[in-house]
Structures are given as structure tokens and as C-alpha cells.
Amino acid sequence: EVQLVESGGGLVKPGGSLRVSCAASGFTFSNYTMNWVRQAPGKGLEWVSCISSSSSYIYYADSVKGRFTISRDNAKNSLYLQMNSLRAEDTAVYYCARDGSGWELRYWGQGTLVTVSS
Amino acid sequence: SYVLTQPPSVSVAPGQTARITCGGSNIGRKSVHWYQQKPGQAPVLVVYDDSDRPSGIPERFSGSNSGNTATLTISRVEAGDEADYYCQVWDSSSDHVVFGGGTKLTVL
Numbered sequence: 001e002v003q004l005v006e007s008g009g010g011l012v013k014p015g016g017s018l019r020v021s022c023a024a025s026g027f028t029f030s031n032y033t034m035n036w037v038r039q040a041p042g043k044g045l046e047w048v049s050c051i052s053s054s055s056s057y058i059y060y061a062d063s064v065k066g067r068f069t070i071s072r073d074n075a076k077n078s079l080y081l082q083m084n085s086l087r088a089e090d091t092a093v094y095y096c097a098r099d100g101s102g103w104e105l106r107y108w109g110q111g112t113l114v115t116v117s118s
Numbered sequence: 119s120y121v122l123t124q125p126p127s128v129s130v131a132p133g134q135t136a137r138i139t140c141g142g143s144n145i146g147r148k149s150v151h152w153y154q155q156k157p158g159q160a161p162v163l164v165v166y167d168d169s170d171r172p173s174g175i176p177e178r179f180s181g182s183n184s185g186n187t188a189t190l191t192i193s194r195v196e197a198g199d200e201a202d203y204y205c206q207v208w209d210s211s212s213d214h215v216v217f218g219g220g221t222k223l224t225v226l
Contacts, residue, residue: 035215037161037215037217044202044204044217044218044219044220045153045155045161045204045206045217045220046217047214047215047216047217050215059213059214061214062119095160095161100163100166100172101166101167102149102166102167102208103149103151103206103207103208103215104149104151104163104166104167104206105151105153105161105163105206105215106163106166106172108160108161108162109160110159110160111160
């Protein structure tokens with residue numbers, strides 16, 4: 001059974017940093033592109049970033065480019081999102097998601113809440 | 119950047135058919151994916167590649183895509199189908215995953 005478990009969310013002040021993680025199990029992690037998607041309270045889904053299976057390509061949404069860094073450790077079956085220079089508008093539930101045969105996000109974690117507030 | 123447009127809300131009586139649209143420029147040339155999200159839960163993929171269903175998704179969920187509009191169709195709607203639905207594509211010109219704004223399906 002595919003499982004994705006996010007962790008590391010919490011309360012951080014504007015301008016601060018936070019790293020969220022996603023632990024994967026139930027599949028060969030090193031074979032799949034992984035994504036981060038966020039959802040602000042009461043709002044829709046917003047794609048944040050993706051990283052290919054071997055980290056050879058990485059893409060970011062314009063709203064986070066230059067502030068967030070996605071990475072993965074295939075030996076540890078883990079995905080990470082380093083978030084710097086955080087703003088109030090980054091407050092959201094952050095989901096990790098695994099792709100399928102194409103660009104569909106076939107499996108999702110339950111999310112971790114990041115709150116940016118003074 | 120590529121934009122996907124969904125109606126904010128759709129209402130349907132139980133047993134009827136719900137159609138949720140997703141508009142985008144020449145979206146018929148892209149593969150469209152649909153997600154269902156219930157309150158407090160993570161999204162669930164219900165249709166991928168325009169019209170395929172993941173295992174475990176009822177046949178009542180189907181999709182189509184042509185021209186500038188993709189459509190998610192839910193037949194014989196049940197109370198449990200009440201949720202937010204999102205369409206999604208990969209935009210190769212910007213190397214971005216793009217989501218529509220979401221549609222709230224209300225079962226009357």
C-alpha cells in the first residue's frame with residue numbers, strides 16, 4: 001500500500017524558515033516524480049514544486065521560486081521542502097503527492113499545516 | 119501562464135447527472151486529470167488522462183475532453199459525492215502543474 005506521510009509543519013514568524021518532510025513507503029520511491037501541493041485555508045489547490053526521480057529536473061511555481069527548495073533522498077525514501085523568507089500568504093496545508101503514469105497526482109499524503117504569523 | 123476555469127458551484131439532485139466543466143485554451147490537446155476533495159481530507163484522483171479511472175473509482179465517474187473544454191460527468195449522483203472537484207493539467211510551455219479553481223458540488 002502506498003503511503004505518504006508529511007511532517008514538520010508548525011508556526012513560524014514572517015521571514016522565518018521551515019523544512020517539511022514526506023516519508024514514502026509501499027512503492028519504489030526512486031522511480032517516481034514527486035510533488036508538493038499546498039492549500040491555503042478555505043482556498044483551492046496550488047501546485048508548489050516537483051522533482052524528478054533522479055533529481056535531474058526541478059520546477060517551481062512562480063510564487064515560491066527563489067524562496068523554496070525541493071529535494072529528495074532516495075536512500076531514505078524521503079522528500080523535502082525547505083521554505084525560506086516565509087510570508088503570511090504561505091500559510092497552508094502542504095501535501096506531498098506522487099505522480100502516476102503521466103502528470104496525474106495519483107497518491108497524496110494527509111498534509112502538514114504551516115502557519116506563518118507573528 | 120496557462121489558466122483553467124471551473125464554475126464555482128454545481129448543484130444536482132440525487133440520482134441525476136452532474137457535469138463539471140474545465141475550460142482552457144486548446145485543452146483538448148492536453149491530458150486532463152480530476153480530483154475529488156471532501157472537507158478535511160486530501161484530494162483523491164477520480165479521472166486521469168481525460169477519461170480513465172483509477173482502480174476503486176466507481177464507473178459513475180467519467181470524463182471527456184475536446185476543443186477548449188474538459189468535462190467530468192458524475193452519473194446517478196449520491197449524497198457521498200458532495201465535495202470539491204479540481205481539474206489539472208501539465209503545462210509544458212511553463213513546466214508547471216496547473217489546477218483549476220475548483221467546483222463545489224452540492225447534492226440537493
